Each structure stands twice: as structure tokens, then as C-alpha cells.
Amino acid sequence: MIDVPAEEGRLSILLGEAIKLPAFARRDMIVAWSYRFAFFSDAFSLVLQAFLFYFVGLLVDDSKLPEYGGSQVSYMEFVAVGIALAAFVQIGLGRISAAMRQEQMIGTLEAILLTPTSPATIQLGSVVYDLIYVPLRTAIYLVAIAIGFGLHFNLDGLLPALIVLVAFVPFVWGLGLISAAGTITFRGGSAGVGFAVAIMTLASGAYFPLELLPGWLSALAVLNPMAIAIEGMREPLLGTASWSQTVDAVLVLVPLAIVSLLAGVFAFRQALRRERRLGTLGLY
Amino acid sequence: MALIGSEEQLKDTGDVAASARDDRVEVREVSRTFGAVVALDRVSLLVRAGEIHGLLGPNGAGKTTLLRVLTGLVDADSGHVRVAGCDPAQSGRALRSRVGTVPSGDRSLYLRVSGLENLVFFARLQGLRRRAATRRAYEVLEAVGLQDAARTSVGVYSHGMQKRLSVARALLVDPVVLLVDEATHDLDPEAAATVRGLVQDLAARGTAVIWTTQRVDEIRGFADAVTLLAQGQVRFSGSVPELMAHALPRRYLLRLLDARGNGAAPDPVLAAALAGLGSIERTSEDATHFVMSLEDDAVLGDALAAVHAAGFQLLSCRDERSEVEEAFLALTREEGS
Numbered sequence: 058m059i060d061v062p063a064e065e066g067r068l069s070i071l072l073g074e075a076i077k078l079p080a081f082a083r084r085d086m087i088v089a090w091s092y093r094f095a096f097f098s099d100a101f102s103l104v105l106q107a108f109l110f111y112f113v114g115l116l117v118d119d120s121k122l123p124e125y126g127g128s129q130v131s132y133m134e135f136v137a138v139g140i141a142l143a144a145f146v147q148i149g150l151g152r153i154s155a156a157m158r159q160e161q162m163i164g165t166l167e168a169i170l171l172t173p174t175s176p177a178t179i180q181l182g183s184v185v186y187d188l189i190y191v192p193l194r195t196a197i198y199l200v201a202i203a204i205g206f207g208l209h210f211n212l213d214g215l216l217p218a219l220i221v222l223v224a225f226v227p228f229v230w231g232l233g234l235i236s237a238a239g240t241i242t243f244r245g246g247s248a249g250v251g252f253a254v255a256i257m258t259l260a261s262g263a264y265f266p267l268e269l270l271p272g273w274l275s276a277l278a279v280l281n282p283m284a285i286a287i288e289g290m291r292e293p294l295l296g297t298a299s300w301s302q303t304v305d306a307v308l309v310l311v312p313l314a315i316v317s318l319l320a321g322v323f324a325f326r327q328a329l330r331r332e333r334r335l336g337t338l339g340l341y
Numbered sequence: 342m343a344l345i346g347s348e349e350q351l352k353d354t355g356d357v358a359a360s361a362r363d364d365r366v367e368v369r370e371v372s373r374t375f376g377a378v379v380a381l382d383r384v385s386l387l388v389r390a391g392e393i394h395g396l397l398g399p400n401g402a403g404k405t406t407l408l409r410v411l412t413g414l415v416d417a418d419s420g421h422v423r424v425a426g427c428d429p430a431q432s433g434r435a436l437r438s439r440v441g442t443v444p445s446g447d448r449s450l451y452l453r454v455s456g457l458e459n460l461v462f463f464a465r466l467q468g469l470r471r472r473a474a475t476r477r478a479y480e481v482l483e484a485v486g487l488q489d490a491a492r493t494s495v496g497v498y499s500h501g502m503q504k505r506l507s508v509a510r511a512l513l514v515d516p517v518v519l520l521v522d523e524a525t526h527d528l529d530p531e532a533a534a535t536v537r538g539l540v541q542d543l544a545a546r547g548t549a550v551i552w553t554t555q556r557v558d559e560i561r562g563f564a565d566a567v568t569l570l571a572q573g574q575v576r577f578s579g580s581v582p583e584l585m586a587h588a589l590p591r592r593y594l595l596r597l598l599d600a601r602g603n604g605a606a607p608d609p610v611l612a613a614a615l616a617g618l619g620s621i622e623r624t625s626e627d628a629t630h631f632v633m634s635l636e637d638d639a640v641l642g643d644a645l646a647a648v649h650a651a652g653f654q655l656l657s658c659r660d661e662r663s664e665v666e667e668a669f670l671a672l673t674r675e676e677g678s
Contacts, residue, residue, distance in 0.1 A: 073468055080465035080474075084454060091453040091494075164448025168510075171412055172466035173437040336375055336406065336415035 074178040081182030082189065089186070103144075103194075107202045110136050123266055126211075126296025134208045138291045139263030141195045142222075146229055146283060147254050148191050149184075153233025156183035158240045176329050177322065180234060188230075192222065214293025217303040221289035224307045227314035228282050234321025238328035257283045282313050365389055366411065366518055366549055371420030373406055373573075380406040382573040383420070388549045388566075390517070393540065395564030395581075396553040399673055402570040404553040405445070408520050411551070412442055425517045425549075438467060441511030441548075445523035449507065452496035456487055456506050459495055464513045481509040485539060501532030508539050519543055519550045526556065537563055557669040561585075571673040587672055593641070595621075595631045596656040597648065604628030614651035618644045629656070 089096060114132035122135050160166035160183065169179055203210050232253065260270065260278035267278045278284050289306030292299065366388040373381040381403045388394040398404050409415040410422060413429035413436060422429055427436040450459050457478055464474035482488045485505040495503060504524055511519055521540060525533035541563070544550050552564060560567055560581060567584050569577035577584055597611075598604065604627070611621045611631065619635040635644055641658075649655055 076470065077466055077468075079471075080462050084451065084458070084462050087458060088451065088453050163451075164444075165451060167414060167444065168442075168449040168463070169466060170414060171437055171440075171442050172463060173434040173468065174466045175434075333414060334416055336373070336380075336409065 074175055077174060077178055078182050078185050082186045085183075085186035089190075099194075103198055104201075106140065107198075107205070110140065111206055121266070123268075124296075125291060128296065130295050131208070133202070133206055134210070134295055135266075135291070136264055137199060137202055137208060138218075138294055139261070139287055141199050142225075142283065142287050142290065143258050143261065143263040144198075145191055145195050145222075146257065148194075149187060149226075149229045150233050150236065150254055151251075152187040152191075153180075153184045153230060154236035154240050156187075157237040161241065176326060180237065180325055184230070184233070188226070192226075210294045211296065214296075217293035217300060218290040220303060221286055221293075221306050221310070224310040224314060225282065225286040225289075228286075228310065228317045231314065231317025231319070231321035234318070234325045238321070238324035241325075241328040241332060257281060260284065262287055282310060285309050365423070365425075366394075366551060367421070367423040368407070368411070369421040371407070371410060371417045371422060373403075373410060373415065373418050379573045381410070381417070384570065384573070384575055386568045386575070386578060388518075388551055390549050391544055391547045392565045393544045393550040393552055393563060395560035395567040396551055396570065397555070397557060397560060397567055397669060398553075398570035399555055401572075402555075402673075403573040404570055405522055406573075407570070408442070408522050408551065408553060411520055412437075412440065438514055439516060440518045440520065441514055441516030443504075443507045443511050443519070443521040443524050445526065450495045450503060450510075453494055455492045456482060456495055456498065456502075456509075457491040459506065460510060460513065463510050467514055477513055478509075481512040482506075484512060485509040486535070499532075501528050501535065504528060504532065504536055505539070508536060512543070516543070516548055519548050521550065521552045523553055523555070525554070525559065533559070569669065569672050576672040584669075584672075591635045591641070591660075593633045593635070593658055593660060594624075595633050595648070595658050596629050597631060598629060598654040598656060600652045600654070602654070610651065611648065611653070614647045614653075615644060618647060 111133055114136065117132040119129055119131055122130055122132060124130070157166065157180070160169065170176075174182075199210070202208060236253070258264075260267075260274060260281050261283040262278065263283070267275050267284060269275075270278055285306055289303060289310070292302045292306075366386070368384060368386045370383045370385055371381055372379070372383055384403070384407060386394065386396075396404050396407065406415060410417050411424050411429060413433040416430050424436055425439045427439070429436055451462070454462070457475075460478035460481060461471070461474045464477050465471065467474075469477060479488070479491070482491050485508055487502060487505055487509065490498065490502060495506060498506065508524070511521075519540065524536050524540075528536065537559070540550055540552065552560075554560065562581075564581060567577065567579065567581055568575055569584065577587065608621065608623055615621055615633070617636075618639040619633055621631050621633045624630040624632055633644065633648075635641065645655060645658060
């Protein structure tokens, strides 16, 4: 909860909090760059992953894949969008959850909480670097494999796809906040995050068409926000840039994102309050 | 160098009200339990501006819990707390722009980030914009003598340097209240003296300081007042000389030789010489070292004269433990309040 001194307006507090976010981003950029080997091995693993799916794609009959804009797509084109979004969910959700745990473990969480910074800023600040880096990484990945493997993406579809992604981000962030709350409360949670990501990815159509799932699971999967986001990005990137399809996807994703975000913010605040009440914030 | 915050800094922190300073720390009847464990039991203390208040106690006495209550990281179950005019449980934001904290251990800094960047980060969380934060970081780095290591990763700092950086971070806000938790427990004497010097400078400028420690000798000549906690209760509150008055019984380490210059005579001869004044026993070190305990009303000079009169050469005499340490042990051994 942000305390509001009488002489300070809510707007000035919000602005004051917002200018702190670049400090978090800079800190995490310095830390990430200090682990150069991990940075470059991540890039290398992306290249390997692309080759893996390229060879798997040679086994797949493209005619079994859905058509986009009336055109048949290759498996590599189909899966590229799925890989990109799945990686986004995996890294995003994992980092949001892990960021708080990491601060708690290295002992800096208390030091940050001893500054006049709101818990929401601390939470957002802890992942702001990832919110910039991961989409950038995703975009670079898509461009690189498009060039490297001769894939055909509809450039006019980039903007609609980006809008769908932006509508999807708060949903992931909300889940991440819930996960972070669990991490603070139960001193664990990475296993839970991994399980949630696995379930969501399985039923997302990221790696294979949803029609291949059993009927009941296929019916449920179309309600999966990740599936909606993936299809909402595939349509403009692989087919035609139809704004009506983009709007349809966004209209479904936005309410889900709001619910997820509100639930996440509530859970995170409750977790911090509980720790303060119990006096166990510094324990890990 | 100006360690006192400028107008610009007050504006940057959005806390102009900080200029209307209430610099005291007031704790009244504060209690806190963790399950069945009573961490604080009706603890009271008062720290005035410019005062260094030693919070003394053994492990588990409740010192860190009290500091966490004062910073709002832990809620008190009952009692009244005011820090720099703020209730930590209600006015965390206002409080945290006026209070500096030096936590125990090294686990509060980013080890892969330079000292300068650590400070700039925390200064920006205090509301300073980047340029002002960098300027302030350089100021406090110079104040703690780390300007030459500004761009070195904190991970390669020594313990003493990390602690000084921690102090520098507390100075970022030009604190009206400084809370220091076991700042010197893992430092060599020189580094510990440096940190104490920094804190003394700050107190001289009017900052109210709470300094927790279990190194009892540290507070002599350093703290203006002392509160001794044991098992969550205040066992003593007063000045250091008043604390030393609790140092009973008095024990001294003597080095004696007999009249022929050999190891001293058997204990019964010495015990007889000290009859009515105290008792004496040989230590296990060698034949010349003894521990002499004096009765409450005995005078040290009389006891030493009695030993000399009995035919012994007194080679040395010193406190076995300091009076502060004696008081600490005596008070923490007491059952109940």
C-alpha cells in the first residue's frame, strides 16, 4: 500500500514511483551483463532450438497443419510463433516469480523495502528489465529464424501481432505476481510455476495444432489465454492482417488480463502484509 | 562536504515535511511474540537527537526484532513506537525517507554491481533523479573513504569495505535517525573503529543513533546511553558508568611469584592472606597465574597489599573481564526482570 502524505498528491507519487523503474532496469542490465556466459549461452540455445524444430519439421506433413489466410504454412513457420510466445511465457512467468525470491535470498529485499518505494513499484521494478529484454529477444529470434530458414512472415501483420502480445503481457504478469506471492509465503514455488507453464503450453497449440488433442481437452484449450494469444499472433503473421481477428483476440485477452493482474496485485500485497505481521520477511 | 540534505534533495525525496524534524526514537511498552516465543516484552527506550544509544544483549535478546519494529518491517503486537515523528506501522513512506539503516551481515548489497552503482540504485529508490543520485553517491562514498573503489564490484570488497558501503547507503538520506545492527561483529579492530568513527560523526551532526551489539566493550567511550535486553526484556537502561556499577563480583588476573622468584606458593597460603577480602584460585595456564575475586566491600589496593605482605611478588594485575562485560553477564544471568 502506498502511504499518501497529505501534502503529496497521488499523481506526484505515481510519477515519483515511475521514475524509479529505470533504476531497476539498469541494475538488472548490469547484473545480466556480468553473467556474460549465461547471456551468450541463452542465445546459442535459441539457435540450437531452431535447428531442433527445423529437423522435426522435416517429419511433419504440412497438409495436417491449419491454413492461415488461405495459404498452407510450413511446420517451421507454424511453430516459430509458438516457440517465441512459449519462451516469453516461460521466461516472463519464471522471472517474475524468481525475482522476489532472489531478492529475498541475497538479502536485498529488506534493503529495498526500507526505502520509500511502494511494493507495486518493487514488483514491477524487479521484472522491468525482463519485460523489455524478453520481447526484444523474441523479436530478434523471429527475425533471425525467418532469415536463416527462409520463413515467410507477413510484415503487415507485425503491428497486430504486437498488439495481441501487449494485451497478453498483463495476463502473464498477473500470474507471475500470484506466483511471487506464493514464493514469498511458502519460500518456494518454482516447481509450481514450472507445472503451470507446462500445462498452459501443452494446451496452447504452440508446438502442434489444438485439433490433435483429445476432444474435451481441445474444447478447453481454446479458452486458454496463451492459445488465444498464439492464434491471435499467427493469423496476422502467417495469414492476412485482419484487424477484426486482432480485435476479437484482444477483446478476450484484456478482461482476462485485468482479472489476472488484479488477483496478482492483491495476492502480492497480502503476502507482504502477512510477512510483516509474522516478521518472517528476512527468512529464506 | 555537505552531509546535511540540501533543499534540492528534500524536494527530490518529495518529503519537504522532513525539514520539520522530530529526531527522537520513542518506544513505550512494546511487545512482540513469534508463536510461543516472546521476542519483545514491554520494551521501552528513548533516544534523543545526537545521542548514540547502545542496544546491548546476547543472541536472541530481541535487538534485531526491535530494529525491525522501528523500521516497520515487523509490526508490534502492542505498545507505542515513534521514530522521527512517525509511526512505522502507519507512515512507512515518510519514515523511510528519514531513517538510515545499517543491517547486520553483508547480505543487503548487490555483489556483482559496483559500489557506486549500488548507491545510485538505492538513492534513486529514495526519489533522487539519476544525476542527483550519482552526485550524492559520490559524496557519501568520499565520506566513508571508498571513493577509490567506487567502480569496483562489491563482491571483491573486504568485509570492512562492504560495511562502510552499507553505512554510506544509510547516509544517502541524511538520516535523522540511524539504526545500526551488529555493524562491527565481523570486522577487525581497525575497520570497526572506522565504522564507529563514521557513526560518531553523524551523531555529532544531530542524528539519533541506535547501535546494537553484543560486543560489550565496544560501547564504553562510544555510547551515551545503554539499554540491555535479555530474553526480550529490558534488564538495564541508563548510562555506561551506571551499567558498570553492576559489574559484580570483581575479578582480577594476577601474576605472582613467591619470595624466591619461583611459582607462587600453594593456594591455601594465598587464600589465608586474602581472608575477608575475597578468594583466589590458580588458573590452568601455569603456576604463576591466579584469578582473584573480591568481596563487594573489598578495596583492590587492600587485597594487593595483603598478597604482598604475605611474601609474594606481584608481577601484574588486570581485570579478568571488563566491568562492562561483567555487568553484561551479571544482568543477562538474572532471572526475570
